[in-house]
Amino acid sequence: MNKKHIVGYGVTAVACLGIGLAGNGGAPATTTPSAETVTVNSTAAAPTPAEATVTVTAPGATETHTVTETAEAETVSETVTETVTADPPAPEASIPGDGTFEVGVDVEPGTYVSEASGSCYWARLSGSDGFDSIIDNNFGSGQMIVTINESDRFFETSGCEPWSLRE
Structure with missing residues (x-):
């Protein structure tokens, strides 16, 4: 009461x-x-x-x-909770190696270079599944160069050295 x-x-x-x-x-x-x-x-x-x-x-x-x-005096206390949402991290200017990376989220569009390696596969993808989503791909050895466009959805790489954004 x-x-x-x-x-x-x-x-x-x-x-x-x-x-x-x-x-x-x-x-x-x-x-x-x-x-x-x-x-x-x-x-x-x-x-x-x-x-x-x-x-x-x-x-x-x-x-x-x-x-x-x-x-007795009535004690009133109030707790205010504020939720602060941090901005998502900026896309990387390098690609560490193997994996599938979302363009604009994990990796930014641009021209990337992977130094000499044994056998390297990369693919620019319009979606995340199946052969129908491959826009362009390459498999080879030695230095690789790829240009990832803003319209690409994903970039897949396997067996390559880390990729660096060419400035």
């Missing part, structure tokens, strides 16, 4: 008690309405306890009843 409500309920009960005591001193009620003054002061400043004071004064009364009630 909210602590502010506990203070409010306690203040209301004390006010009613005070009104009953100050109203007519326990004598039977009369048919003449009486105007009573009820003053409620409430303060709450975190982290100190909340405090409520009730003063009840009945017209013509010789006594004033004041009740002060204190309740």
Whole structure:
């Protein structure tokens, strides 16, 4: 239950008690309405306890009843979580060797050179599966040169030395 409500309920009960005591001193009620003054002061400043004071004064009364009630302050904490997404890494300007690399993600378009090797196979691909996706390919030995276009989807290499982007 909210602590502010506990203070409010306690203040209301004390006010009613005070009104009953100050109203007519326990004598039977009369048919003449009486105007009573009820003053409620409430303060709450975190982290100190909340405090409520009730003063009840009945017209013509010789006594004033004041009740002060204190309740623990309510602690509110809020956690804010922010997700930051890093930009994906830039495509490499070199190709390490064997593998299939996505153009524009893993490798940037351009002309690449692989130094002399035993047997080297490379292929420019329009897709990632089957012979139908081969745009161009070569198998050979020695230095290899290939130009990967922006329109190529993948570049596959096997048995080659690392590829370097020709500047």
